[in-house]
Amino acid sequence: MDFYKTIAEQAAARWQARENIREGNKQKLQHEGVVAVESADRIQMRLNRLSAAASKEKAFKASSSLAASLGQGSPTSFLIENVSFERVIGKSDFLGMDFLELALAVSRFVCRIQIRNSPGRTIGYGTGFMVSPRLLITNNHVLSSAQEAVNSEVEFDYQYDRYGRLLPVVTYGLEPQAFFMTDKNLDFTIVAVRERSFNDIELKRFGWNRLIADQGKVIHGDTLNIVQHPQGEAKQIVLRSNRLVDLLDDFAHYETDTEPGSSGSPVYNDQWEVVALHHSGVPKMEGGNLIAKDGSVWRNGMDPNDLVWVANEGVRVSSIVNFVKKQRIATAWEPLRDELLHKEPPHPFEAAAMASITPTNLPQPTIAAPGGGNSYTFTIPLHITVQVGSPQIMPLNGTANINQAAPVNAITGVTSGADTASAKVVKDEIPRRQQDSPDLREALQELEAARNEPYYDQAKDKAAKEAYYKNIQVGDLSGRELYEQLHELLEKSHTTRLTYNQARHQHLYPRVDLHPDKMLHSIYTGEVYAPETFIRNDFEITERLESQAREQLSHIGSLSEAAMAEHLDILEAGAPYNAEHVVPQSWFAKRDPMKSDLHHLFACETTCNSFRGNTPFFEFADFEEAIRQGCGKREGNSFEPSQGHGAVARATLYFMLRYPGEINNNAKEYTNDRIEMLLGWHEKDPVSKYEFHRNAEIFKVQGNRNPLIDHPEWVGKIDFAFGLG
Template identity: 45%
Template sequence: MITVEHVPQAETDYLTQLEKAAKRFGDRTPQREETLRTLESRGVLYADEPGRVQKRLARLNADWSLAKAIEHIPTQPITTTGSTLSLAPDAFGADLLGLERLMGRNNLTGVAFLEGGYLAARSIGRVAVRTPEGGHYGTGFMVSPSLLLTNNHVLRSPEEAGHAVVEFDVQAGVDGCPLAPVTFRIDPHGFFATDRELDFTVVAVAERNQEGARLTGYGWLPLDGAQGKAIVGEFVNIIQHPNGEPKQLALRENQIVDLLDRFVHYVTDTAPGSSGSPVFNDQWEVVALHHSAVPETDADGRPLATDGTPWRPGMGEHRLAWKANEGVRVSRVLQALSRLTLTGNAARLRDELFQPPDRPHPEGAPPTAAKPGPDGLVPDGSAPLTPGTTVGITVPLRITVGVDAPTPEQRGPGRFTGPRVTAVAADGARPARAGRAAGSSVVADAVAQDLDAALLNLRLGETRAYYVRDADRAARDAYYAHMDADSYGEPLRQALTALLEETHGPRPSYKPARMLYPWVDLHPDRLLRSVYSGKTFTAEELIRADAAAEASRLRGVQEFLLRESAASADALAAELDELEASLPFNCEHVVPQSWFAKREPMRGDLHHLFACEPACNSFRGNYPYMDFPGFDEAVRDDCGMREKSGFEPEHSKGAVARATLYFLLRYPGLVGDRAREFPEERLPILLEWHENEAVTEYELHRNAAIAEIQGNRNPLIDHPEWARSIDFSGVWP
């Protein structure tokens, strides 16, 4: 028998869990009240940390740019008559409906929601414990082909689990008549791990029951430790066996009001959850393990019953006077399990939780994405791939390659299984659509989803006011309201640097087709203009061109991985650099990417990104800006003039100067420490370009649009007069 207990030694039981939950809930009262005020005044997108909201949007194939575009379309807070977006009916896929639902604009959803809930419910069973001392019920759910997850206070020990079974189909059928329960023996000898503090138990279940039914027929609910499954303000769903009763559903009745490091709090005006139940988002991903009501307490902190007397476990959960619910975050359950030292079959069963399923879910179940190993780590980048290892590198997709060890019959000259490739979106979105296999179709689906989102954003902006001066001035004044009006020199520079960093959130990744072309970089005539040549393009032209380039890049990465199975991460990164150079986007970083090693958030910072055709992008290269004598009389390329000493653009000198000055303020010390980077002695060039070309409506629009997406603003656009007051000397290394 293998038994692992990763717990503190303090005794905990359900009553103790209730008392601890009540204390955690009480301690967070000020933060929770502030959250509720934000939800009421601004909505769900602003009640949580910007980074977590960004990851939640990514899982819905959305981003802040698209969310803000939708937010600008007038509507009542909730509509029951369909979407208020003026789009063709076939534009409303599950992702868009899910985004509207998340934002509180539409309480309708596709019928696939019901189908997903039915499939999820199949994997949830009633845990029945029958010991000589008595019995009790709880809820549990399969999280791998062999393992069930429930609460520690439902199954406290291997001995108790040895007296337990899990019963599936304890529910009414569509005709209202009870279904015949299907019972499986719980097998703690196969695997048993528990954690009293996090109140979870993972235990093996017999593969077949006495009638020969297979456990895998009920599928399982994969656990995903990544952020973005749910955010504060979102409603969640619970499927459960309350008090051992037939399976029931609490549908969107619980609203998340707080996310702690290990726990999540959600409130409802109906019933508390049942111990061991899965807590789902609207995409039927498991967000948390429900483990406790948050009870009303007396002056001594003791949980109260509905009649006002101290509650005792023998009364049952239904007699608890409660005010909220508490669940254990799935990511923390996985972390605790990953830290266990296991060997043999126990290690294999535990590792199933962290691997893509190798057996089918119930028919029609959604595909699941590959996950890293239990420690969340990959091999060192300098080491070649060897059988049984994986290496991950983030590109527009995260490509995870696992090399299968050869089977005995495959050993010998020329016999090797080769790499197994699975693609998962780098920002947490799931690119593969139902029914598609990995490989080129995954690439096509990933690119198609980005393309669809970018074109949707473009369509939503067609009726939007290009620039609202009064609203932007009010936003500008509020942004700098706490700045010292008399600040000057280095103190002014430091204050602006601190403000730009503090308010830079969320921090979008580099996706110009989604973040830049549809709205941010449009000119008043709703066209894009190359920042250096002035050539015009429609936004759709560049969106589609970048999508084609991205698809070619990803196919190139796949081909490289299939061809070079022993390549190191460094070799893969070099290949990606070559692909990006040969298949460029139509976007210019006015501060070249090589100056900051393509790192985020610099790479995706919209303030220094501009539309630019590849010819001009390549012509400029990574040369610093220069003001050439006799520029007006010189023979120049359409993009400008370039010599060994630098590059002078044909157009947009004022705009690129202000964007570069923003970058120097936002990221002091990052450029100028190597040859070919912008030297301090050329600062007067930027200041002169800034003063010679006044801020345009185009730049005002860009600044306002970028502030909506990533939070911060460009001070040189808002207050051009500050340029000569700022001491920029402190921004160079």
């Protein structure tokens, strides 16, 4: 969650002001039930909406062969027709399985927003969702102006499929000139989205949620659901762990035992109606001060994840709709506002059926209408995480055999009738094609050459190192002077600038990242991989998916270089292995030469790469005692790897020397105290033979070296703070 202090403080003030009322209502709700908290009129409105939802669901099932094929039960109709009043108003935790199917269908309406202050310069992320065929809603503090919207983009399907791979993202530009409405007090922005994506996919395929002004969508004690892109990560869903505890005129408060939600996310009731636009967590406040987890006063510059969060706050949909109705707008905008206020969306299942956007290499299950009528294909892949914590990473000694995938449920994506372990192949058993591509042959030849050469020639490298630093006279240089001289040397000597494919395929995997055993070791887990398997897997999957992408997009004509590069980035993320950037790519907008600089690229499992996301490194006080699995430990905006502390610290410090200003001085990236942490890792985990080898090999390719590996004693003399933007 991005942190906006003023908004959070206002939410905390509203929370404090209602404390007596809220606590009184919670006691009444617990001992006397909802009738002691809600008026008879509001309870009746809630029942009316539940009844209307059940009738609508029945009508859909009766008129649609698609719905009939999905089964007749629904959580809403079951509640209305078969249970008592007390269970209607939220006392039961039992829901039909189609509740999850609806969750997956509705999640397609939600997207990630790349916030940009200029073309190509991402400054943050938010969540948004479609509220009409053309209009998207998010927070004012996510998109505060039409100019910001012009530069920004929205991304649908940024989520994992059932194999744990990222889907191809569908990206759209925004058109504030067609519609733009915002309000700072209600913290919302509604903006038009282009009708076709950058790769020519129609926007209407994703569907939308209508914003409903009517009362009765939610009452005290009801559970709520949030679909979101937390901290700009792949889409996630929080099911029924938020509970409504208070309704204000314009805001709703809901308590949860999870992290605060993401700015701009939809807050749903159990009938998947939007009840609020999430906009802030509610931090604990005492005496006008925000409180940190250790009980101290939280001050500006501290990590927002150190705050004590007591609740979530969303803007009520009824308030937003009433505001939209009253605004005077340009005549040209009125049709889009009318659609927003009055147009009925298709049922989420129908919207999913219209999408028909599926990876062509996966099984395409169908749900056939009775009697052999029309058939429909669904793929609504979304990773729903129930347990919060570190994922369990199994050693990936082979690769997923996606050509022999087990049958999956068309809606939920759940594998049936097969053990997931059977979709693995043993290391070095990847089927070889009849003819390897020239690039693959070159990579394998480079690996063979590396195996037949000495791993590391210390004497030769010592001479090269002395020649490289001959003009650096540390002497009485200040920390800033030493920083500036080293930066100038690293930049000037970086004479060969690789493409990303060159860096990975021709250098990193076959030679640079080999350990003394001539194997690849994951930087975060230490798991060992045969280099040939790693290389072949990378080429096999990349080339296959590239081919499919070109086939799918052939009707468009030629893609721009930038669009193809972005598409290939997404495809690479679908492989079991990839190159980890210890300085996350989003921090420097995936630009070269940073993206392809071998000094901060390491072999890694995609699962660990995704688990870390774009969070900075951190040292947890309880790390050694904590139960850890696989990649390491992550909480909020902090990640500590299981392995490789010294190596990743020296790679990060190199980046600060080589690219000043590309890492920002803030809690989302690095602050001075985290530089001290990296220096500590450097001291506790000395340079290994593996790093000496890496440094020497990269020097041969790029022309520059990592001074923190060559001269570990200089680290305490360099003022790395000058590398922060």
